[in-house]
Amino acid sequence: MRKIGIMGGTFSPIHIGHLMLAEYALDTEQLDEIWFIPTGRSYLKANVDMPSALERYEMTCLAVAGNPRMKCLDLEIRREGNTYTCDTLVELRKGYPDYHFHFIFGADCLFTIENWRNPGQIFENCTIIAAVRGDTPLTEMTGKKEELEEKYNADIHLLPFMQLEISSTLVRERLKKQQSIRYLVPDDVIAYIKEKGLYGFKYERK
Numbered sequence: 085m086r087k088i089g090i091m092g093g094t095f096s097p098i099h100i101g102h103l104m105l106a107e108y109a110l111d112t113e114q115l116d117e118i119w120f121i122p123t124g125r126s127y128l129k130a131n132v133d134m135p136s137a138l139e140r141y142e143m144t145c146l147a148v149a150g151n152p153r154m155k156c157l158d159l160e161i162r163r164e165g166n167t168y169t170c171d172t173l174v175e176l177r178k179g180y181p182d183y184h185f186h187f188i189f190g191a192d193c194l195f196t197i198e199n200w201r202n203p204g205q206i207f208e209n210c211t212i213i214a215a216v217r218g219d220t221p222l223t224e225m226t227g228k229k230e231e232l233e234e235k236y237n238a239d240i241h242l243l244p245f246m247q248l249e250i251s252s253t254l255v256r257e258r259l260k261k262q263q264s265i266r267y268l269v270p271d272d273v274i275a276y277i278k279e280k281g282l283y284g285f286k287y288e289r290k
């Protein structure tokens with residue numbers, strides 16, 4: 085059975101933290117592929133001024149284009165209205181009944197996932213890979229993992245990962261201040277941001 089890792093997110097924009105986590109999970113969790121799925125309209129971030137879903141999708145496609153083990157899906161950006169992880173997983177299971185899906189996120193999400201829409205349905209349709217960043221002791225997360233596994237009959241893997249102090253927020257803030265984002269974001273994505281003038285990009289350097 086093929087094991088597919090799913091990286092969901094706003095990806096506004098995608099940065100090396102996302103890519104490094106995906107690459108790390110591929111080998112460590114012995115996945116066959118990673119599929120990036122940028123959110124459509126995110127009800128959690130509805131008020132934040134951001135590029136269109138299509139632009140976020142295109143940036144994510146550019147970021148993974150050179151990696152044969154990664155791809156980017158437009159499944160959520162094609163959906164009308166708010167997008168929910170539970171619906172995406174149901175759609176994936178229907179479309180690929182022989183695949184096993186692993187949803188990857190930061191371990192802090194273990195403490196909020198019960199507030200997402202239909203958590204039971206999420207756990208039913210995938211294994212969760214929760215990336216534990218930096219030197220956070222695994223024991224802090226183990227309690228939560230066991231609690232959720234018990235309550236929802238979930239399958240949760242804790243993946244020790246490195247601490248990378250990078251976020252899309254940091255990238256957007258740097259762009260706003262006309263500071264370089266080179267090496268934080270893949271070159272092709274920087275070129276796209278520049279071409280479209282996203283995030284107030286004006287930065288020029290030879």
Ligand code: ATP
Pocket residue numbers: 092093094095096101102105188189190191215217248249250251252253254
């Ligand atoms: P923002 O700053 O706008 O919240 P973000 O950098 O957190 O953006 P998201 O699109 O919200 O990016 O995150 C998508 C996924 O990537 C989430 O599961 C998040 O936990 C994970 N992620 C983001 N940044 C990192 C990082 N530096 N290291 C590991 N995982 C990360």
Ligand code: MG
Pocket residue numbers: 251
């Ligand atoms: Mg975030």
